[in-house]
Amino acid sequence: MPSSTFAGRNIKYVVLDITGVLKESGPGGGHAISGSIDAIKRLYKNGFQVRFCTNETVMTRHTLVQQLKNMGFVIDEIKVFPPIPAVCKVLSDRKLRPHLLVHPDSLQDFEGVDCSNPNCVVLGDATEQFSYENLNKAFQCLMQLEKPILFSLGKGKYYQEKGNLVLDVGSYTAALEYATGVTAEIVGKPSPTFFGAVLQDMGATASETVMVGDDIVSDVGGAQACGMAGVLVRTGKFRPRDENHPNVKPDAIVDNLAQFVDNLLANMA
Amino acid sequence: MPSSTFAGRNIKYVVLDITGVLKESGPGGGHAISGSIDAIKRLYKNGFQVRFCTNETVMTRHTLVQQLKNMGFVIDEIKVFPPIPAVCKVLSDRKLRPHLLVHPDSLQDFEGVDCSNPNCVVLGDATEQFSYENLNKAFQCLMQLEKPILFSLGKGKYYQEKGNLVLDVGSYTAALEYATGVTAEIVGKPSPTFFGAVLQDMGATASETVMVGDDIVSDVGGAQACGMAGVLVRTGKFRPRDENHPNVKPDAIVDNLAQFVDNLLANMA
Incomplete structure (x- = not known):
């Protein structure tokens, strides 16, 4: 070696x-x-x-790796570690059913996860899906739980997109933490x-x-x-x-x- | 007395x-x-x-008082203190030009305020206007300023609306504070x-x-x-x-x- x-x-x-x-x-x-x-x-x-x-949580791991391969990178999917597969393992280990506020293009990586009658919230970089309505739904879900659990996929403040700085998931997590008094568990x-x-x-x-x-x-x-x-x-x-x-x-x-x-x-x- | x-x-x-x-x-x-x-x-x-x-920042002071009068309250408009007239005075005193992220129904109370070439951000309870796009615009405005100033009209976490708890301005302020590192000045x-x-x-x-x-x-x-x-x-x-x-x-x-x-x-x- x-x-x-x-x-x-x-x-x-x-x-x-x-x-x-x-x-x-x-x-x-x-x-x-x-x-x-x-x-x-x-x-x-x-x-x-x-x-x-x-x-990265705005697409599936497969799409991400495919994009990199198309650019010319030699990269093997199993050597790529994004937060979604990691949080899916946590959800499974702890028998949790999430309310998801994530990017629609990432949903495939949650396949097979039971989202009925949620007892936690998972926040990804939902971009345009971070509407007032959707953030309220995640907030209301937390407020209805006796033991609210919030997972945040990373805690980034912002990143660059098409030449502009845009808010990342961590900023929306900060909003929910302030509103609910819950400290998010960071996955990523x-x-x-x-x-x-x-x-x-x-x-x-x-x-x-x-x-x-x-x-x-x-x-x-x-x-x-x-x-x-x-x-x-x-x-x-x-x-x-x-x-x-x-x-x-x-x-x-x-x-x-x-x-x-x-x-x-x-x-x- | x-x-x-x-x-x-x-x-x-x-x-x-x-x-x-x-x-x-x-x-x-x-x-x-x-x-x-x-x-x-x-x-x-x-x-x-x-x-x-x-x-209250989702309507003008006049509308608020009118609603109360319609319910039967005896109340004089000049004895009602909401945050918008207060922040307008601060903006005028400090010669600041705001980027406004506020409720459309409250805009009349900002009449006469110079919003060109903004050098601060004012955040009110914008409700549906708290879109990803609008929050990013406020964020980008702050990031472009050499000395970013953020005014938050109150710091409420949430309130009840039509039987549901919904996020208040303070939660969105927490998001911008986390993203920018700026501590908001609370007016209200x-x-x-x-x-x-x-x-x-x-x-x-x-x-x-x-x-x-x-x-x-x-x-x-x-x-x-x-x-x-x-x-x-x-x-x-x-x-x-x-x-x-x-x-x-x-x-x-x-x-x-x-x-x-x-x-x-x-x-x-």
Whole structure:
């Protein structure tokens, strides 16, 4: 197994965010970020274990992977970890029946989940479905429960879409938390349980793993809180002020994924 | 000037919440709560100074007062204090131009306010207008400002409408606060500035004033924080658990406004 001296560690495992690292968002799924397709091939070629960890919930995992393949990425669906399969497992384990406020294009990934007589709420990035009516329905469902449970698929504040910043699921979760007094259980980055499942899948220890993302808090801070190294890319929703974030200091900041892989491969044992 | 021994004080001034105290909400403005019309007349007759303090922002002050008059209330428009006239004064004093996300039926009360090239956001109870698109527009406006300023007309979590609990402006404010990192300036209850303007209008001291409301936090807690006595009614959005609120202990809890006035008049000096 290969390893590289990076950020004072021996790195053997690589976890990559998708949107903002592999691709920029945009119509039809967006476009590959220059050098990213090749960068991933170089990681594979040099024997690194790679997983993809995303908070994407506006489409099924299959659609997401298909879009990436169409862009030219070599990527295996079972190595992609989005929140919906993870929350489905939690719902099944805890015998919960959700009221779903999620994106219509993601519904297929909830197939087989019993949504009758709901005893919890699952909030995804519902975009246009975040109407006053729909948010009230989710709110009313929580208020009717004796022990209200709210799952939030990630806790992102906002992201870039067609050149505009738009609100992410975390902002709507904040609204429901304020209204109900319930603290949401996060499924997705930066939840340690979520990162833990990815590490487990690789048989990796956190200290030998690096996470690369464009979200200074969820990706970099979340990975660091789990004991991984956290690398920030200057692509995606990166903003210059992220380099001086008050709470999170990345182990490295790179222009893009290609530059990260350059650095990683340059320091191989 | 009359006074009554109430909650260990000499009470000379009375501030009343409107929805949930004078009337229950509902179609066409709702209906008068039994005994409330007469209760207010008895306060007037006994010489108490009375003001009406509401966080209502889904209509103009004129419409609100007209609805109350149609129900049989004797009420003078200049004695009614809603947040919109208050925020208009703040905007004028600080030379701010708002992006408005408010109820269409309240827009007339913003007449004459310059909304071009906005340098702040005003959030009211926009109800159906709280679409994904509109909330994003308010969010984007804040993100584009060097010094973002967010005004929230009240900070209510939810209220009852046609038998259902529905989200109030405060919940949407929480979403924008989370997304932007900006702390909203509250105009309306429980802002001390807002209560202060009502006291000033009566020439009242807080210690001689009692506030009656159905919101344990905004009405009762807010008034107490300003030095007034706070009375909770068991009408409107009152819920039995409010009687054991962890942080707010009302000076009195009464079945309704009529019972409060009974008690007040029974202890007159």
